[in-house]
Amino acid sequence: MSINNFSKVVIVAKDEWRYWLRSKLAMTVLAIGLVLTLASVIVTAITMMELSHTRHELQTSAEQSFVDQPDRHPHRMVHYGHYAFRAPSPLSTLDPGIDAYTGNSIFLEGHRQNSAMFADSRQGTALTKLGSLTPAFIVQTLAPLLLILIGYSTISRERESGTLLYLLSQGTSGATLIAGKGLALISVVGLILIPLTVSALFTLGSGEGLLAVASFVFGYALYLTVWVLLILLASSVFSKNSGSFTVLAFVWILLCIVMPRVASTTASTVIPSAGKIETDFAVKAELRKLGDGHNTNDPAFKQFKASLLKRYNVDSIDQLPVNFRGLVASESEERLTNVLNKFAEQRMQAELKQTQVSRYFGWVSPLVAIRSLSMIVVGTSLETHHRFLRETEQLRFDFVQGLNKIHVEKLNFQDDINRNTDSAATKKARVSAQNWQILQNFTFDIDEASVRILRSVPAFLQILLWFSVLLGSMKFVGKRLL
Template sequence: MKVAGLIARDELRLMGRNRVAVIAFVLVVLLTLVAVASSWAHQRGIADLRARHAEAAEAAFKAQPDRHPHRVVHYGTFIFRPLGPLAAFDPGVDAFTGNSMFLEGHRQNTANFGDVRQSSLLVRFGQLTPAFVLQVVAPLLLIFLGYGALARETERGTLRLLMLQGAGRGQVVGGKLLALGVAALLAGLPAMLGLVAISTQPGAQALPMLTLALGNAGYLALWAVLILLVSALVRRSRDALLALVALWAVAVVLVPRVAPDVASAAIPLTNRFQTEVAVARDLRTMGDSHNPDDPHFARFKQLVLDRYAVTKVEDLPINYKGALAIEGERMTSSLFDRYSNASYAAQSRQNELVETAGLLSPAIALRSLSMAAAGTDLAGHQRFLAQAEAHRYALVQRLNRLQMEDVSYTNDIAADAGADRRKRIGAQNWQAMPDFRFVAPDGRTLAADALPDLAIVLGWLLGAVALLALATRRLGARQ
């Protein structure tokens, strides 16, 4: 252990003498600090902006005057997706999926106003966040720091000299690995400090943060081991550098970019226009509430009359038009749910296919882990959509029930000059409507969602360590 420590100290001293490496290291540290500060400020600004817009939308909805409940159904309201504290570390898919929705009756709208649709195309190539720096930039820095750690000793003939002086192969590799591990620790430290700072925000949860820290630590350790593995397998430093840069380009850049395209081609999604056409077609086959001869609604009408033991809708103790609106919304919402669930299932299959590529690229596994722990992955977006739809349906049905119970059928079908005023009900009814509040998953759920990807990263690390152990046995044999 003492020999390994001496080798590690000598390796660190050699790294310190390399001005290019030192400058690159300082730049990466500064870049990480800038990423932490800018991402945190951006996240806080977005959170405040969405909170203000949500408050304004709620105030506008409740400020409506006395009116017919069905007009309020079509007036609708906007809701906004809130961001959790860890979105400052990894914003995930938020820039692509949209952050607001318009809720109204008879329609299930999608999220809109994603940053990618409103900003430069450069947003598509990765935002400057702590997660991006750790996943993409830090491994490249480690490559330039450690590519020659073992190849240099072989190339110069000093490896055999070290072994003749009593240093074992394992001690040499252990010392080099310790030095590169210290460099990886220092490279990742600013991002981890940013993660600690995030923990001071309200709503921060310990388990997801620990999962993030463990995943990123395992990822950087993996690159340290891979760098030494390649450096041990080649005889020249130049060859080690070329091989490692090629490995980085494939694992960090190429595979993560190609995998989503492959998933999209393998599992195509219907676009919004196609979905709306299909929904409109199915709505025509389900029944028309405005057609008295429609079979479904004729049966529904008879069921309502039988329930109250009357023969005409005018004799019902409720407003039949309100009951009809409730039934129509139930039917259309079930149809919307069927199409949205099919879309969610296809998106999830695409996502699973991309995550399977994590077996080929640990960068994909770490990215999926990071988004899952931060709650900014596809599953997090689908949670928002599901809660938004549940709120929309409850709000519309509550308004339809007000029409059924508080507006008489006689006034509802009247067309005289004063009919419009008689159909109105008090504004206190919308003022009493509950506001939308997104319920974020607990820390245990977020950490559990990230565990499969954490297992992939750690599996990569164990495999690389095993290969390095085999390469260590042959180290210096061909010198």
């Protein structure tokens, strides 16, 4: 573009801004958009910082509570359990993603895998859910509507008032006119993105990577630019403001309201998953085959018992140099964990496939694409939640097996089997509280920025396709603008 043409584009953009400044509707809509975005950024950031501080304190408290327990039987500590908390990622101040629905803490105990608890949306009322306006929701869903209200008449207004023919006859090309109107709308996008960008930059001080921040902001800028092109295209094609607004309102409802729900419904239909009751019955059926780890005489451990006697070259479990009950508990926990992990992986794979199906709808809805991109880059996507579940399960297994090892090595077998005969025997079947120093310091960190960016590439491509197709359409329309 030559300097002369660029100056014309700037003049057109300034003229559009003068029109908006005279329009109460445009200024009101712009003010509402800025206030909503700024307020949501501040409120969500404060909430996430409080959650992060609280969860760090709770994690430390849970670990301290565990090690402060008095002398006990090791298996009592297995059932006493332990908590693991997930602190929010730095960029989750802008997009909490699925964290509000999946839970942020897990109670870890022997013989079972518990699900994540204390999800914010599960605890909130219907009113609080409707009032949860996060920065991501505002920019993804409300910002396009605000842009439509401001810009639906950018070109059609000129045609309807009869000034379009005059502008074209004065040497202003259709492409220059559209570019100028587009520049004005892009500047509105810039204003909307200022609070988001500043807040994203602040997360650099919390350990977030510059690559992730840049990708996050660029993704949203590209997404809103897609809407700018859609608005310009509709306003250029239709001769009346009413026609342009009606079509744009319909497109917004279709792409931002209908398609995301169609995507989730299609995903659950195409990739059906077993219900909780069905899964629970299947798990219990598998666990019955493993035997009861609390019963050393269970037939399921007959072969295990024989292998131990052969390994230590003894004739009975009383002659073993270690506690047979502890060995059975350890063996039972390992078998049980393998079964539970198998079902957990099946469930997570089904959830991931459903998510991938829903993400395909990003090719037909830019909102689906930016929602996927945003959650992935921020670190609040399903993949991150699944990694949290896997890491906490490994933590659970390690601390339970650590207690079982204490049971095997620190407690005499005879004292163990006689522990319920009287109070003295009960006291004798306890081990020192010094043995509870087995917990690993648990801190969950999201994936590296490079991993998240690589995972978000398909969503970037979806938005780029929308941008390319609309830009090509605008060039075609600009040559035929009358």
